[in-house]
Amino acid sequence: MGKRMEGKVVLVSGAGSIGSGWGNGKASAVLFAREGGKVFAVDRNLNSARVTQTIIENEGGRCLAYEADVTDPESVDAMVNQCCQEFGQVDVLYNNVGAALAGGIMELDEAAWDDQMNVNLKHVFLVTRKVIAQMLRFKGGSIINIGSTSGLTFTGQQQIAYQTAKAAISRFSQSVALEFASRGIRCNTVIPGQMDTPMVHAYLAGQQTGGDVEALISKRNARIPMGFMGTAWDVANAVVFLASDEARYVTGAEIVVDGGMTLKCTSE
Ligand SMILES: NC(=O)c1ccc[n+]([C@@H]2O[C@H](COP(=O)([O-])OP(=O)(O)OC[C@H]3O[C@@H](n4cnc5c(N)ncnc54)[C@H](O)[C@@H]3O)[C@@H](O)[C@H]2O)c1
Numbered sequence: 001m002g003k004r005m006e007g008k009v010v011l012v013s014g015a016g017s018i019g020s021g022w023g024n025g026k027a028s029a030v031l032f033a034r035e036g037g038k039v040f041a042v043d044r045n046l047n048s049a050r051v052t053q054t055i056i057e058n059e060g061g062r063c064l065a066y067e068a069d070v071t072d073p074e075s076v077d078a079m080v081n082q083c084c085q086e087f088g089q090v091d092v093l094y095n096n097v098g099a100a101l102a103g104g105i106m107e108l109d110e111a112a113w114d115d116q117m118n119v120n121l122k123h124v125f126l127v128t129r130k131v132i133a134q135m136l137r138f139k140g141g142s143i144i145n146i147g148s149t150s151g152l153t154f155t156g157q158q159q160i161a162y163q164t165a166k167a168a169i170s171r172f173s174q175s176v177a178l179e180f181a182s183r184g185i186r187c188n189t190v191i192p193g194q195m196d197t198p199m200v201h202a203y204l205a206g207q208q209t210g211g212d213v214e215a216l217i218s219k220r221n222a223r224i225p226m227g228f229m230g231t232a233w234d235v236a237n238a239v240v241f242l243a244s245d246e247a248r249y250v251t252g253a254e255i256v257v258d259g260g261m262t263l264k265c266t267s268e
Helices: 024-034 046-058 073-087 110-138 160-183 198-208 213-222 232-243
Strands: 009-013 038-043 062-067 092-095 141-146 185-192 254-257
Touching: 009 024, 009 073, 009 110, 024 038, 024 046, 024 062, 024 092, 024 232, 038 046, 038 073, 046 062, 062 073, 073 110, 092 110, 092 232, 110 141, 110 160, 110 185, 141 160, 141 232, 160 185, 185 232, 198 213, 232 254
Parallel strands: 009 038, 009 092, 038 062, 092 141, 141 185, 185 254
Antiparallel strands: none
């Protein structure tokens, strides 16, 4: 166990995982706890958050699983209030929820577009404003939002709503960083590339290679100069660094965790 999060309360959204293995929120929640943080592990799938809680408790850490839909304002209010009631405050917020949908502008209907905006962007606004209101009472905090290389460049699959929402995450983080820099609140973005998380198996293969997971993994590996997909732990290491006092002078920044993928002109 490290000490970088000693005494800090960390709210992680999407702290479960869509399938077995390590999703980005799940790995980060576990790493936050290993560093001494008290983790409020939020997921709309309570059982999934409970798996994370059990892992943390079995390692001797502190975690509470909580069910909330972060796209719903009432659910967000109740979630933050409950975290403060259980742990006193929120020092670190990790807005990790997100989901990609394949499709270009002529393939997506309005409902699909709205769903993508809600699950990838609107919740970041809802949760951040609620948490900032109480961070100001404690004179500071750190917020980390999750973007995607799909928000930076074309990464091999048309996902117009996801690409748009993830691009906006970076700008949102910078705006928050600037507005609250003088009041002790930092806000940064972690931008993962092609990570080998349960999402790849649960639905990306269905959307992109007709359900052939091995074909999708080969395709994803081939896009990356380093030659292999990253893991949720690569993302978690960047997230925990940004949350920690090691990053006390870092705000409005982006850490791209992609094995060099976005350095190439083409992703194919
Ligand atoms: N896996 C990748 O290659 C990759 C790449 C770039 C960015 N990302 C981003 O990383 C984040 C996490 O991805 P992951 O691969 O770990 O996914 P995941 O699907 O395994 O985990 C997401 C979790 O969020 C929960 N969730 C979804 N909607 C929710 C809601 N409205 N309220 C509360 N919880 C909700 C799900 O139940 C799930 O447990 C996403 O924002 C994704 O866009 C992933």
